[in-house]
Amino acid sequence: MRVRVLVAALATLALVTSACGGGDDDAAAPEVEETTSTTLSVAEAAAAYTGPGPYPVGVTTLELEGAIPVEVWYPAVEGSTGEDTYDVRDLIPPSVSQLLTAEIPATFTTAAARDADVADGEFPLVLFSHGYTGFRQQSTFLTAHLASWGMIVAAPDHWSRDIFHTLDTFLGGTAIETNDSVDDLRLTRVLMEAEQAAAGSPFEGHVATNQIAAVGHSAGGGTVLGIAPDGGIAGYVSMASGARLGGPDAPASDEPLVLPDKPSLFLAGSLDGIVSAEETTRPSFDAATAPSRLWIIEGAGHLAFSDLCTFGNGSGIIGVAVASGLGPFLDAAPQFRSLGEDGCLEPAVSVEDTFPIVKHVVTSWLRELFGVDAVPVGLGPDVAGEYSVPVEIEENL
Secondary structure, eight states: OEEEEOTTOOOOOOEEEEEEOOOSOTTSOOOEEEEEEEEEOHHHHHTTTTSOOSSOEEEEEEEETTTEEEEEEEEBOTTOOOOEEEEGGGGSOHHHHTTOOSSSOOEEEESOEETOOBOSSOEEEEEEEOOTTBOTTTTHHHHHHHHHTTOEEEEEOOTTTBHHHHHHHHTTOOOOOOOOHHHHHHHHHHHHHHHHHSTTOTTTTTEEEEEEEEEEETHHHHHHHHHTTSTTEEEEEEESOOSSOSGGGSOOOSSOOOOOSSOEEEEEETTOSSSOIIIIIHHHHHHSOSSEEEEEETTOOGGGGSSGGGSGGGTHHHHHHHHTTOHHHHHHOHHHHHHHHTTTSTTSOOHHHHHHHHHHHHHHHHHHHTTSSSSOSSOSGGGTTSSSSOEEEEEEO
């Protein structure tokens, strides 16, 4: 049954959630148990997965053939501590990064221990695909969060569209041979399956290769639609995306949308100026097979699902460039300006408002998909008004 509920139409249902039990092994993080019969209020259910989970987070960098980096976040052993920081200026061509001289924030830091030991147990695998002019770490706020809730998240750089190679091409750099982005994800899956089986690998015996999902942002949402039909992919999450990419100027088609016959979650921002929530994401949800869910965050823009708006004191990487005197460059490349700041500036709401929503809904949806939660926790229309900004929630179950 398809239910459309706007923010004002809230139910008063109670939901069921899971309890997290501690492990007896001092070297292992606590195991996350299956759902119990603990009843939560609507407000408690909406916030169930906004905070970090029971596991410390580890992070490491692996490689695909051809030296393509893959960032992997994972549950680490109890007692693992540390911070991991990336600087977006290190991810762009030197000819540009050397010009970003302004003293303005351009880093993102996560509570994660670099190369820490993996916690005991097997954990579901989540394949993450970044957007156009993005990079593998672009949504660390989410990928590290999922690891804290007992998932291994692997994100390759897509050289066909990452920020380094798109800028380098624009500046007249030498073209390189690249994989299709769907192939990147498939190769990342193969890599993690090999790590699971390899004697001496840090991930030996830790990757639940029978529990795999794909999560993508923007163009990455199209990539996960490409891999979702593969055998063994349990479901997919499409953020600020859909089956029709290219925004409102993309040519219309009379052909019906055909989406993978897998469980799905679609997330969008009502103010997205790159991929319209109404013209792309909602029609994709409408075409998706059950079970499927749609969350549209009021006032959110395209980059609400990434770290990018945390740079430049909230103005994004474009703010870093403008503060460094690169306004004329951006005037000559308006596509980079829009991709780098949509959702960062008013009237868009702050990522301080959107991050908790994204963390909760993606974590909760994946936990249900992987069977950790026997029933959905805070995914229904009753939680739509429980956040600092309204959310429109639809479901086709």
